[in-house]
Amino acid sequence: MRGAVLYGPRDVRFEERDEPKIIKPTDAVIRISSACVCGSDLWPYRGIQPIVQPTPMGHEYCGTVEAVGREVRNIKPGQFVVGSFATSDNSCIICQHGYQSSCVQREFMSGAQSPFLRVPLADGTLVPTPDVPSEDLIPSLLTLSDVMGTGWFAADAANVKPGSTVAVVGDGAVGLLGVLSAKQMGAKRIIAMSRHASRQKLAREFGATDIVEERGEAGVERIKEMTKRIGADSVLECVGTQESMTQAINSTRPGGYIGYVGVPHGVSLDGEQLFFSHVHLHGGPAPVRRYLPELIKLVLNGKINPGKVFDLSLPLDQVAEGYRAMDERRAIKTLLRPNGTK
């Protein structure tokens, strides 16, 4: 089969790879329905996170089960499944507490930008849908694997409740789906921070009530103006830079909550500033597996349509263009079709 492999900065190749097989008895192999490019793929793509060897890319996936190992109990060939970007046994104490993305057996997935994918710990990582879903639902189901689950975690970690005032830092796909999540959780006011017309439009469609174009201190000042000068109840930090984290902390009211899901790169927090900010801080790799059953229901019932974040759809063999378009911010998020159809 042919799949995407990253060789170095801005060097994504679509090349022959071994077809995955069952290696451990707890594995499954799935046929990918759709794959996509994640904002976090751009860190190594841009050379900010070093690549030491050619690396099969892609960790967001859904598809049909082809084969399972002999110890797999709950997942069966022919089922349509959505899985987390982080594997989990879903039974250790950490999983029981709902932090499957820190499972004692966790592995981070890769190689999903391919026609087939081996998924370790299939029983604890994959969630089947009741039936094989219709084609139009695939993009939304795919987002649950990471980007939507991560936006949801950001809102949950930021304690969004009915009536909350929420600010979202970052207008990438995660930030936009953070807006959608906050809306779904009943937020009254949702301030999206974005200076891109197409992203502002989608943010509004997802439930943003206000747009702030300013960044940094000016952005904080605007949030303060809009919140009786105290800051937002909940702030979703969906970028992972020093500037975005500082902006998030300074935009939160004393006693408010920050959910941070942008993988921090070069971020350092000053203990004393954090102390006197009086904020709650929680984040990390999203425990997608915890949320999958609920989010699958919301998609199947038509309550949410997170697949709208895909504004570029390409056949899988054009994966390199998919990265380029996101790197240059021409696309919010790229959907990749292994079968080459639109």
Place this chain on the structure above:
Amino acid sequence: MRGAVLYGPRDVRFEERDEPKIIKPTDAVIRISSACVCGSDLWPYRGIQPIVQPTPMGHEYCGTVEAVGREVRNIKPGQFVVGSFATSDNSCIICQHGYQSSCVQREFMSGAQSPFLRVPLADGTLVPTPDVPSEDLIPSLLTLSDVMGTGWFAADAANVKPGSTVAVVGDGAVGLLGVLSAKQMGAKRIIAMSRHASRQKLAREFGATDIVEERGEAGVERIKEMTKRIGADSVLECVGTQESMTQAINSTRPGGYIGYVGVPHGVSLDGEQLFFSHVHLHGGPAPVRRYLPELIKLVLNGKINPGKVFDLSLPLDQVAEGYRAMDERRAIKTLLRPNGTK
């Protein structure tokens, strides 16, 4: 009157000061029943926090109201009151959210190591007891002003619940009262980190089920051994150094909670490490005013006896010895009696 004034590192003088008067119509003046030395007083005492001019010391206080300004409604002369180390109007939006120690009108108190004290925003800062309490309850009531309120906030911020496993970093008075707070909140297992026999003894008396003498990585390793290798549900950070904060983060299970109340000095948190630790982080200056009504009840009903942290009682004019004893860790906490009696 004569009170304690800090001139520079290890230079506390007991000297003549102006007797406080009502300055603003929202002030009260109280006659101090007992005062004490706070662990945070040791930062400037040790020169770690610079002193630019002679500074009247002391921010923990309780006593009898002598006079009130013309706009004070709820506090009356003759009442016995306990107040927070941070003033608050107890009515702004931040106060309404329970973060009175970040009130828009907040001032940090000082000058309580004196016979009389002016308290701004008396209505929002002071809480009267139903009657004038008996002498033996004064030390416990005094602790509510800061050290006990701070230990309580640490446990609350660390989400201590019935059945929780809790670790407490720091065996100063705040850490010890964090143990007492965790016990009161129903923690099942409370691990106190201490290598001082007298403090270990008090920790056990307050409810610690285990003592860990190791620090740093060895301390973390012991906590892991005691918690099925995942870490504690709740960790109270009651010191404020890089080492103690790192120890707290590494001792908490993924998804667990850290309440940090030691004022951070030179602490820097690595964003990526914090992200992958998956902990909840909350802390800051304790919103003592929020807890005062409940804690006063617990003291008056004999449910808690936090005054036991005072293991040295001195007449106020020996305040310098009170600082020395704490600095040299000969005393956990010094009680100061303005009238000179034991």
